[in-house]
Amino acid sequence: MAKEITSREQDYSQWYNDIVLKSGLADYTAVRGCMVIKPHGFALWEIMRDTLDKMFKDTGHVNAYFPLFIPKSFLSKEAAHVEGFAKECAVVTHYRLMNDPNGGGVVVDPDAKLEEELIVRPTSETIIWSTFKTWIQSYRDLPLLINQWANVVRWEMRTRLFLRTAEFLWQEGHTAHATADEAIAETRQMLDIYANFAENYMAMPVVRGVKSANERFAGAVDTYCIEALMQDGKALQAGTSHFLGQNFAKAFDVKFSDKENKLEYVWATSWGASTRLIGALVMAHSDDDGLVLPPKVAPLQVVIVPIYKGDEQLAMISEKANVLAKELRAMGISVKYDNSEHARPGWKFAEYEMKGVPVRVAIGARDLEKNLVEVARRDTKEKMTVPVEGLSSYIKDLLDDIQVSIYNKAKKFQQDHITKADSWEEFMAILDGKAGFVSAHWDGTGETEEKIKELSKATIRCIPLDNPQEEGTCILTGNPSTQRVLFARAY
Amino acid sequence: MAKEITSREQDYSQWYNDIVLKSGLADYTAVRGCMVIKPHGFALWEIMRDTLDKMFKDTGHVNAYFPLFIPKSFLSKEAAHVEGFAKECAVVTHYRLMNDPNGGGVVVDPDAKLEEELIVRPTSETIIWSTFKTWIQSYRDLPLLINQWANVVRWEMRTRLFLRTAEFLWQEGHTAHATADEAIAETRQMLDIYANFAENYMAMPVVRGVKSANERFAGAVDTYCIEALMQDGKALQAGTSHFLGQNFAKAFDVKFSDKENKLEYVWATSWGASTRLIGALVMAHSDDDGLVLPPKVAPLQVVIVPIYKGDEQLAMISEKANVLAKELRAMGISVKYDNSEHARPGWKFAEYEMKGVPVRVAIGARDLEKNLVEVARRDTKEKMTVPVEGLSSYIKDLLDDIQVSIYNKAKKFQQDHITKADSWEEFMAILDGKAGFVSAHWDGTGETEEKIKELSKATIRCIPLDNPQEEGTCILTGNPSTQRVLFARAY
Ligand SMILES: [Zn+2]
Numbered sequence: 014m015a016k017e018i019t020s021r022e023q024d025y026s027q028w029y030n031d032i033v034l035k036s037g038l039a040d041y042t043a044v045r046g047c048m049v050i051k052p053h054g055f056a057l058w059e060i061m062r063d064t065l066d067k068m069f070k071d072t073g074h075v076n077a078y079f080p081l082f083i084p085k086s087f088l089s090k091e092a093a094h095v096e097g098f099a100k101e102c103a104v105v106t107h108y109r110l111m112n113d114p115n116g117g118g119v120v121v122d123p124d125a126k127l128e129e130e131l132i133v134r135p136t137s138e139t140i141i142w143s144t145f146k147t148w149i150q151s152y153r154d155l156p157l158l159i160n161q162w163a164n165v166v167r168w169e170m171r172t173r174l175f176l177r178t179a180e181f182l183w184q185e186g187h188t189a190h191a192t193a194d195e196a197i198a199e200t201r202q203m204l205d206i207y208a209n210f211a212e213n214y215m216a217m218p219v220v221r222g223v224k225s226a227n228e229r230f231a232g233a234v235d236t237y238c239i240e241a242l243m244q245d246g247k248a249l250q251a252g253t254s255h256f257l258g259q260n261f262a263k264a265f266d267v268k269f270s271d272k273e274n275k276l277e278y279v280w281a282t283s284w285g286a287s288t289r290l291i292g293a294l295v296m297a298h299s300d301d302d303g304l305v306l307p308p309k310v311a312p313l314q315v316v317i318v319p320i321y322k323g324d325e326q327l328a329m330i331s332e333k334a335n336v337l338a339k340e341l342r343a344m345g346i347s348v349k350y351d352n353s354e355h356a357r358p359g360w361k362f363a364e365y366e367m368k369g370v371p372v373r374v375a376i377g378a379r380d381l382e383k384n385l386v387e388v389a390r391r392d393t394k395e396k397m398t399v400p401v402e403g404l405s406s407y408i409k410d411l412l413d414d415i416q417v418s419i420y421n422k423a424k425k426f427q428q429d430h431i432t433k434a435d436s437w438e439e440f441m442a443i444l445d446g447k448a449g450f451v452s453a454h455w456d457g458t459g460e461t462e463e464k465i466k467e468l469s470k471a472t473i474r475c476i477p478l479d480n481p482q483e484e485g486t487c488i489l490t491g492n493p494s495t496q497r498v499l500f501a502r503a504y
Numbered sequence: 505m506a507k508e509i510t511s512r513e514q515d516y517s518q519w520y521n522d523i524v525l526k527s528g529l530a531d532y533t534a535v536r537g538c539m540v541i542k543p544h545g546f547a548l549w550e551i552m553r554d555t556l557d558k559m560f561k562d563t564g565h566v567n568a569y570f571p572l573f574i575p576k577s578f579l580s581k582e583a584a585h586v587e588g589f590a591k592e593c594a595v596v597t598h599y600r601l602m603n604d605p606n607g608g609g610v611v612v613d614p615d616a617k618l619e620e621e622l623i624v625r626p627t628s629e630t631i632i633w634s635t636f637k638t639w640i641q642s643y644r645d646l647p648l649l650i651n652q653w654a655n656v657v658r659w660e661m662r663t664r665l666f667l668r669t670a671e672f673l674w675q676e677g678h679t680a681h682a683t684a685d686e687a688i689a690e691t692r693q694m695l696d697i698y699a700n701f702a703e704n705y706m707a708m709p710v711v712r713g714v715k716s717a718n719e720r721f722a723g724a725v726d727t728y729c730i731e732a733l734m735q736d737g738k739a740l741q742a743g744t745s746h747f748l749g750q751n752f753a754k755a756f757d758v759k760f761s762d763k764e765n766k767l768e769y770v771w772a773t774s775w776g777a778s779t780r781l782i783g784a785l786v787m788a789h790s791d792d793d794g795l796v797l798p799p800k801v802a803p804l805q806v807v808i809v810p811i812y813k814g815d816e817q818l819a820m821i822s823e824k825a826n827v828l829a830k831e832l833r834a835m836g837i838s839v840k841y842d843n844s845e846h847a848r849p850g851w852k853f854a855e856y857e858m859k860g861v862p863v864r865v866a867i868g869a870r871d872l873e874k875n876l877v878e879v880a881r882r883d884t885k886e887k888m889t890v891p892v893e894g895l896s897s898y899i900k901d902l903l904d905d906i907q908v909s910i911y912n913k914a915k916k917f918q919q920d921h922i923t924k925a926d927s928w929e930e931f932m933a934i935l936d937g938k939a940g941f942v943s944a945h946w947d948g949t950g951e952t953e954e955k956i957k958e959l960s961k962a963t964i965r966c967i968p969l970d971n972p973q974e975e976g977t978c979i980l981t982g983n984p985s986t987q988r989v990l991f992a993r994a995y
């Protein structure tokens with residue numbers, strides 16, 4: 014009856030693809046590495062986007078929109094940035110097609126070659142800072158708190174739906190400040206907003222931390238991030254916030270006159286989260302029957318399914334269902350009454366389970382005579398028989414409970430999967446066994462970090478904020494270390 | 505004191521550019537033909553987008569997101585479509601840069617050439633219909649009612665902020681239906697939604713009509729449109745809705761099995777509106793002091809400016825201002841209390857006039873003693889002395905009045921600028937004189953239409969819906985005609 018899903022145990026990676034495809038979140042397209050975000054996936058993204066957008070606006074940010082294209086020479090202006098971003102990207106070289114002189118179809122018009130190639134933005138620091146130069150003259154123009162919702166392109170060789178695609182949707186914040194302290198405070202504030210969103214909306218616990226130098230954003234002084242844990246024990250970076258120092262201001266010569274009329278370079282941040290979050294959400298909570306969505310981000314929170322024989326029973330059930338739907342909507346809860354005749358109740362149950370609808374209400378004629386309905390919660394699959402009286406309040410409370418319950422389950426999983434390792438053998442045993450985060454001493458050098466990555470395929474996910482200082486020795490080199498850091502294999 | 509704006513009389517085109525730049529709607533960038541939409545412009549777009557989006561959803565449409573890139577060969581699949589769109593477009597030919605072996609910077613890696621070039625979407629019919637093929641099997645999958653908010657690129661040679669840019673933002677609806685009638689009804693429904701939005705939100709009266717064959721969308725059977733009139737008497741197409749027949753279904757082989765299990769090609773529509781609407785809004789209502797925005801689309805509806813000497817007066821004014829702001833927000837009205845010390849009241853007045861804020865409330869210490877404030881409306885620049893008591897209700901009514909009043913003014917202008925012409929001399933005299941729409945007989949041939957365009961620079965904007973049938977003779981050829989059509993010079 015249900016669409017076939019590979020189980021997690023059988024093949025975690027295939028399980029993920031099955032869920033994304035069969036729950037209608039996304040699909041492959043004819044364009045290599047580019048996905049289509051299907052209506053159910055896009056409705057999810059709209060909720061995530063609108064929630065984050067409100068958080069950004071509540072902290073004084075405004076939206077703007079900058080060009081899709083970046084002149085090739087711009088990428089070279091910041092030395093570290095070009096190394097990180099100028100490699101795998103889509104390059105526009107021509108601006109016209111013409112009819113193929115040798116027959117059907119069209120070919121690139123060789124006369125329409127651009128003088129300077131344009132890069133489809135992989136991220137927008139360069140084009141934005143070239144614009145900020147004309148917007149910023151004085152300390153009165155600061156802080157400048159800009160966000161952009163946009164598509165970006167990175168020519169990834171191996172792609173996976175949502176997790177790594179050539180094109181993806183994201184937001185990128187770009188702010189300019191008069192002082193380093195203010196920019197750092199902004200960087201930290203945005204990290205907190207991402208963490209709040211991940212934990213309180215996506216029900217996905219995260220570790221907040223700072224990246225090692227090797228893992229920093231290309232052009233950043235410091236990269237902060239939130240790291241989530243997937244059910245297979247791999248980590249996933251769910252948002253980053255960068256303190257850019259004066260690097261981009263210097264690259265694009267952006268100065269402001271301070272209160273003493275002295276010219277200073279501007280301090281910068283950038284921060285981003287993307288449709289990758291949808292992949293994280295899928296992998297954090299879903300099960301072998303399909304998506305499990307926390308109510309706060311679910312496009313549809315409640316579905317009502319009638320179970321009946323004949324028009325008379327249906328009419329009686331529909332009357333109750335419509336009253337319930339109306340009450341729920343008045344409480345701000347999204348609800349659908351699925352009285353379609355094309356499918357049987359069992360098929361509908363499986364379909365809404367697949368799509369991750371948090372609460373299902375089944376209304377049967379016989380139950381209704383006793384003023385009862387059946388309520389099922391998606392997360393635990395528990396079924397309850399509930400009186401019609403007070404049903405909408407019951408469902409409202411249940412949705413709150415599901416939200417908390419999904420979070421608590423994920424939190425317990427996370428806590429069970431942060432493991433200390435004090436030797437290389439322990440370190441590898443954990444990675445190859447229960448996986449998750451491994452908290453271990455590291456001598457602080459990029460060389461050792463690189464070596465560990467080669468040997469174990471694990472990277473330093475972050476140095477947690479307020480990390481306790483502790484004497485120890487590096488698991489690889491035995492050199493002295495002052496703190497543990499979190500390693501994991503990652504998406 | 506105010507920033508210098510060229511007057512409409514002096515140079516209409518420069519006036520438009522001045523307003524867009526100086527009110528902070530948009531700016532030029534380092535990328536040829538691409539603009540940056542600045543925060544004030546983007547806030548306006550967000551309101552327009554969200555309003556339209558709600559209308560689309562209320563009529564059963566859902567959002568999705570399709571790839572930015574289109575394989576070159578896809579454009580050729582629909583014969584008329586390729587003629588219309590394959591010419592001026594951005595072509596991605598490579599997917600990697602490399603360090604320049606001869607020195608600084610990066611160059612295109614010649615080894616990273618795509619097998620098939622990718623086109624940055626100028627519109628998405630082809631990529632979407634290639635996807636619909638996998639989504640549609642049976643009549644149960646229909647209708648499919650999809651919308652996408654996206655950026656698109658058309659390599660225009662002469663660009664103007666908002667009106668014609670290489671990259672712009674828009675929405676494109678793409679729907680699939682089981683019958684021609686249903687698709688035509690959808691096409692008309694979406695035209696009505698655009699007209700409703702233009703008239704009741706943008707306060708911009710429009711003519712609804714159908715395009716002549718020459719002016720049809722490339723690949724459409726019929727193109728419906730709404731046409732607005734700008735203050736210089738030129739027309740501007742503000743939204744189009746296309747009945748595509750089975751053209752794209754045939755090009756991409758999209759069939760469905762009907763209730764009798766017979767395979768049929770699917771019927772299609774597409775419809776779009778873009779950031780061009782912002783250009784239309786600017787040109788429809790603004791004056792020589794800046795933007796004039798209808799309250800329903802204004803990002804900021806009310807600004808409160810204190811007029812004071814010393815902290816004591818400011819404290820007293822602020823108390824009243826904060827109460828008023830709170831009351832207005834409770835009514836769903838957006839309001840800003842600008843107590844910044846950086847600028848004098850006169851400078852603020854000019855700045856908010858420039859930005860098109862519909863209502864300004866000036867609170868002065870002396871007035872306040874008499875429980876009075878000064879209220880100014882942006883559209884007529886009228887100033888009223890109003891009692892503090894009942895002020896928020898007064899402002900709410902005033903906003904409604906401004907909305908209607910801006911519409912009525914534009915409606916009167918439109919009606920005064922639809923003029924009948926019954927000879928070529930009359931036709932040219934109107935175009936070169938008062939301009940606007942010219943209602944004239946035309947013999948119905950594409951050749952004549954083309955000739956008229958060459959001679960007069962005017963095009964057939966549309967054949968209005970429910971156009972009265974009337975015997976007459978073509979203004980150019982003298983051949984018989986059965987109806988008048990609307991000509992105009994256009995943006
Ligand atoms: Zn991290």
Ligand SMILES: [Zn+2]
Pocket residue numbers: 713714715728729730731741964965966967
């Ligand atoms: Zn028209």
